[in-house]
Amino acid sequence: MSGKPVTSVDVARKAGVSQSAVSRYFTPGASVSKKMAEKIRVAAEELGYRPNVLARAMITGRSRIIGLVVYYLENQFYPEAVEKLSIALQENGYHVLLFMASNTVGDVEPVVQSILDYRVDGIILVSASMSSTLADRCKAQNIPVMLFNRDQPSQDLRAVTSDNVEGGRMAAGMLLKGGPKRIAHLAGFEGSSTQQQREEGFVAALAEAGHQLHSRAVGNYHYADAADAARELFDVPEPPDALFTGDDHMALAALDVIRIELGLRVPEDVAVVGFDDIPQAAWPSFNLSTVRQRMNVMVSTVVDELIAAVEGEDRPERKLRIAPVPVYRGTTRD
Amino acid sequence: MSGKPVTSVDVARKAGVSQSAVSRYFTPGASVSKKMAEKIRVAAEELGYRPNVLARAMITGRSRIIGLVVYYLENQFYPEAVEKLSIALQENGYHVLLFMASNTVGDVEPVVQSILDYRVDGIILVSASMSSTLADRCKAQNIPVMLFNRDQPSQDLRAVTSDNVEGGRMAAGMLLKGGPKRIAHLAGFEGSSTQQQREEGFVAALAEAGHQLHSRAVGNYHYADAADAARELFDVPEPPDALFTGDDHMALAALDVIRIELGLRVPEDVAVVGFDDIPQAAWPSFNLSTVRQRMNVMVSTVVDELIAAVEGEDRPERKLRIAPVPVYRGTTRD
């Protein structure tokens, strides 16, 4: 029950040097003679000393903490993002303070507020947006913010997304190959940029091919809502024979309804295309054709940009769009 | 580009009071007169002041940060755990510093080491274990550690798990109702306590009913490994007609192989029971019978215990086991 953690002063005393020497030994760029370094190394090892990141943060003004805000983790896209972002940041010596902004917690505002209390070095908002007053606040405190998989009109906020308009066009192309008669769209949350852009590209490409939307329903990116929306679309006299869903998570819900509840055949009766390419899309039970977001590229891009911003570099590019990739599997006809 | 964040000194100056008064205003138990409180409130509001958590942590020795260690997030059980743990801790004024201990990062040791550098108030290891030297280190620094969904022989470490032996017995009971002839087990990672205990209960209950294992393979709690293991078990002349998998994630992989690859019928040819009751188990495509871990109870228990420990209370109970619940769906016969 020793309780007290070891400090640099303890190490200094034990090694017979000054506290500053110990500090310098643990600071990459500093100059320490070999003799001292060795004495300090030994003493530190014996005492099990490790520098206190919090104390260091007070002086340097860098906490090496990145605030990561996520709405929910039900859709497998998010756990994958969180895992990869976290690993990438860890590899760069940063760590992730995780904040859930789910409905149970309330709004994003207070959540971001409490992030700022921790004096994080930067913030990544995953599929979430930010009021401009809050964005101003971050800017005032010099804390870079990056949006991941979501964009916002505000010119100032940096964002990394897929090229969603292009992705929507791809989805249209994938469905059009099968010669569909009635094309439907199952939309995600209407307020999101991702939804708006994907639908925009989708509808535009349909129009160019002389088609228009047969029907449309909203699933808000949630499984249960999407299942309801699918019922609304398909449990009618003339159901669609092609469906583009705003993301894979909703596509899986739609497949469950279409095949299991309604007994329709995929892709013979209905072709389905999703968006994201989450791991489950590749599972044999679903075997979902989809538009892949290149997660690894998106993650390394956002981490790279954020760290550059944290370290004071001001890159000109604010909106980074990654090209998506069509993935043909078993839910489309050709 | 004001850069400098607002400090309590700024607020004090603006409000015409001492810095300590400002500090007291933001400290729940402290005494401040109404007049001062009002002046401070106004000044703080105008300047947008919020106390620096890091500075506070230095004095009080409490960072209000909890280190959360997770191996990976592919299995939906983990995102759900992370989400709920995070929310529960947020509600109690704590926040989560997330650490991935996946293979790409290497061992758990250095990860936990860097957690300690942040002077966290406590640590939750989700389905991970800890060397005893590291555990000693945490104890020396007075940092409580809780294991979640994993146990370890060491008497000292606190752990919250399901009653896995009992859960294994339940799984046996669920399969035995269907009058199986050949019962197989698809095991998770053999080094884990969860695996050992679930299998122990399962085999014991089979024995009591006059049965024994027909075959067994190892899936290490990974989708791909589990799919291979399922092929090993079922792509043979006399395949099993009942299967218990170490968790739901592997059960889904097994179902994909059994139904789609091999064309067997579930539950007519093979009955399947999983463990966890992850959200996907309830999806119509799987409709998996399983043994539910009561996530909400487990989460509130572990958070409750951890916070009690952080705040100095020393509860006697170290190993907390939550009773699991059988969930009958469409993959079992009766």
Next chain:
DNA sequence: GCCAATTTTGCATACGATTGCAGAATTGCG
């Protein structure tokens, strides 16, 4: 071996808050 140029080293201060202590202000009661 001497002196200038270069490294190392320690001292002292700062970061932004909390908190014990003692004096100032307020309150309560006869």
Next chain:
DNA sequence: CGCAATTCTGCAATCGTATGCAAAATTGGC
């Protein structure tokens, strides 16, 4: 209104580390 009891308030020290500055030690060239 006076005095004791109580509540507020400010001063100053403290947490654990980083860092500018000046003194001490080392190095190098001749």
